[in-house]
Amino acid sequence: MVARGSPGGGCESGAAYDPAVLLAVDVGNSNVTIGSFRNGSLVAVRRASTPRAGTADEIELLVEGLLHLDDAAFADVSAVAAASVVPAVTAALEAVTARRDRPLLLAGAGTVPLPIRVDRPGDVGPDRLVNALAAARLVGTPAVVVDLGTATTFDCVAHDGAFVGGAIAPGVELALASLAGGTARLPRVDLRSPERAIGRDTAAAIQSGTVLGHIALVQGLLARTRRELADAADIDPQGVHVLLTGGLSRAPFAASIEGVDAIDPDLTLKGLAILHAEVAGGTPLELPLA
Numbered sequence: 332m333v334a335r336g337s338p339g340g341g342c343e344s345g346a347a348y349d350p351a352v353l354l355a356v357d358v359g360n361s362n363v364t365i366g367s368f369r370n371g372s373l374v375a376v377r378r379a380s381t382p383r384a385g386t387a388d389e390i391e392l393l394v395e396g397l398l399h400l401d402d403a404a405f406a407d408v409s410a411v412a413a414a415s416v417v418p419a420v421t422a423a424l425e426a427v428t429a430r431r432d433r434p435l436l437l438a439g440a441g442t443v444p445l446p447i448r449v450d451r452p453g454d455v456g457p458d459r460l461v462n463a464l465a466a467a468r469l470v471g472t473p474a475v476v477v478d479l480g481t482a483t484t485f486d487c488v489a490h491d492g493a494f495v496g497g498a499i500a501p502g503v504e505l506a507l508a509s510l511a512g513g514t515a516r517l518p519r520v521d522l523r524s525p526e527r528a529i530g531r532d533t534a535a536a537i538q539s540g541t542v543l544g545h546i547a548l549v550q551g552l553l554a555r556t557r558r559e560l561a562d563a564a565d566i567d568p569q570g571v572h573v574l575l576t577g578g579l580s581r582a583p584f585a586a587s588i589e590g591v592d593a594i595d596p597d598l599t600l601k602g603l604a605i606l607h608a609e610v611a612g613g614t615p616l617e618l619p620l621a
Contacts, residue, residue, distance in 0.1 A: 354408045355603035356394070356424065357458060358415035360481040362578060365397050366600035371616055373604070375401040376597055378578070384419055387426035394427070405431060412607040414438040414457040414599060436607050444609055446493035455494070458599055459486045463494040465602030466574050469620055473560040474572040476598065477549060477591070479579035481505055485556050490564035498552050503545040503579065510537065524584040542584050549588050557590070574598060574620075595621040 353368040359381060367375040377397035382389055395405050411428050413435065415421040421437065428435040438457035440447055443464055449455060458478070463486045466474040475497070476486040481504070485497035501509070504522060511519035520534045528543055530536030553573060561568040575591045576598035585594060595601070601618045608616035 352407055352409040353604055353607055354394075354398075354405075354411045355600040355607075356411060356413040356415070357461075357599045357603065358413065358417050358420045358424070359458065359578075360416060363393065363420070364578075364600065365394060366597060366604070367398070367401065367403060368604045371604070371608075371618070373597060373600060373618070375403070376600065377401070381417055381420065383417055385423055387423040387430075390420060390423040391427045391431075405433075408433060410434045410436070410607065410611065412436045412438070412603040414461045414603060416456050416458060434611070436611055438603065438606055442610055443494075443606060445488075446491070448489070448493045449496045456484070459484055459497070460494060461599050461602035461606060462486045462574075462576065463488045463602075464606055465598050466572065467492050468605050468615070469598075469601070469618065470572040470574065470592065472572070473564050473566075473570075474574065475553060475556050475560065476574045476576060477553060477588075478599070479503070479549075479575065479577035479582070479585060483545070483549065483577075485552055487556055487560060489560060490566070495560075497556065500548060500552070503541055503584075506541050506545065507537070510541065522579075522582060522584075524587065546584060546588055550590065553588075553590055593620045597621060 355366040357364040361381055362378050363381050364378045366373050377400055379393055379397060398404055411433055413424055438461045440452040440455060443460040445464055462476040462478055466476050467488050472488050472492050473490045474488045478484045481502050483500045483502050487495050487497045489495045510517055520537045524542045525535050525538045528539050530539045557568040557571040560571045573591050575585060575594045576596055580594050580596045605616050608614055
């Protein structure tokens with residue numbers, strides 16, 4: 332956990348919160364996504380490949396460059412909220428915000444204001460906790476967030492607002508890459524959904540098995556997680572909210588996944604803004620879904 336008002340000092344409740352200049356940073360295994368929030372609204376989103384071994388200087392240049400695409404600069408930012416699953420980038424981001432004298436709030440089991448009912452809370456990815464927080468605040472509980480990224484994750488929130496775990500599966504792009512890299516004759520194919528399940532050539536067969544197969548995986552796990560959450564709440568499974576997010580939620584195949592209430596690729600960024608508003612500012616933040 333980091334909640335810093337100055338490089339060597341603490342952050343008093345409310346002192347770091349300025350909704351007009353919040354930078355949300357989602358560091359995933361494949362991409363770094365930043366969102367600029369002004370006056371509580373998400374006004375710009377930019378994305379770059381994750382520099383897994385990036386130094387503090389490289390991370391600062393990356394963030395500054397992404398902000399410049401929208402005629403902004405790090406100097407405009409008064410606070411940063413981040414969820415990172417890449418330790419080296421986390422450390423670099425801590426160094427950057429310290430030397431730029433900007434408060435940094437890192438999402439994690441110790442900072443996300445949700446009960447966490449799993450065996451090892453500290454092992455849960457911070458992005459998963461932020462997704463759960465966003466779902467609980469934006470659509471209510473019980474809820475499932477399906478995050479389509481390098482991994483496909485299911486983040487489950489019980490009817491009482493607690494994060495209760497979920498499921499993790501290889502993402503569809505990872506499956507395509509592994510299939511091509513682990514075989515002698517199977518090619519890397521485009522990520523698109525074929526018209527038929529029975530492929531008439533190798534490329535179509537791979538697309539059927541990976542893309543249509545991944546849709547079936549998502550729908551199957553979604554049905555089971557909804558049922559388990561519904562049974563615990565003594566409600567119908569249709570009463571469990573379902574949100575879809577992640578970089579691949581923009582892909583055409585995502586729209587064909589059944590049982591989804593809303594698709595919002597920026598849900599994690601919005602969750603970070605909600606987290607910062609509640610932890611640093613002590614006030615709720617209302618944001619619309621896409």
